[in-house]
Amino acid sequence: MGKKMIFYLDPDDRKWTMEDLGLSWDTIHLSMTRNHTIEGTFLMKDGEVYDSHEVANRCAVCLNPLAYHDDYDSHFCPDCDEWREETCSDSSCEYCLERPEKPSHCKEI
Template identity: 40%
Template sequence: MERKNNFFLDPGGRKGRSNVSPVVEGIFLMTKDRIIPYEELDDYCEVCLEPLSYDATYDAAYCAECNEWREDACNDPSCQFCSARPKRPVNRG
């Protein structure tokens, strides 16, 4: 069974304490013991939620964990980036 985290939003018993942490507002996703701000979700794989990598040779983002490109290749056959892009970004063989 996975470990669960509970968050309590300022219960009455905590009011008046001098060591209360500053309030952080926003929308976050908590996964795999990480807290990811909503604004940064585009930098993570939509399948496994691992950080994406970038390959400058093919000018495209990919997920090393899933071994898949996260950007589609363009339809231009003369494109210097997409025309030579391999099917998988990481050679595991």
């Protein structure tokens, strides 16, 4: 994939300096000259960084963690109140047969 560059986003209303953060141009230059490589797919939400295997356990809509319901053998998003797995095509499936339309309609979550 080649070399990576570090980008620092600088909002217009910034009220701090690099020194406030304990940084200087020398430390940035040193970090750029080291041969550490970080590659992959990452998700950042609310100041937290998650790697690709953690992204699979998050809602594709709101990015919050998914939950699992044992009775219906399915993952769902508590915040969106939606199932994140489709029901199967088996008309006699014990898990999908009586699954409510929304996870909040379950007797117990």
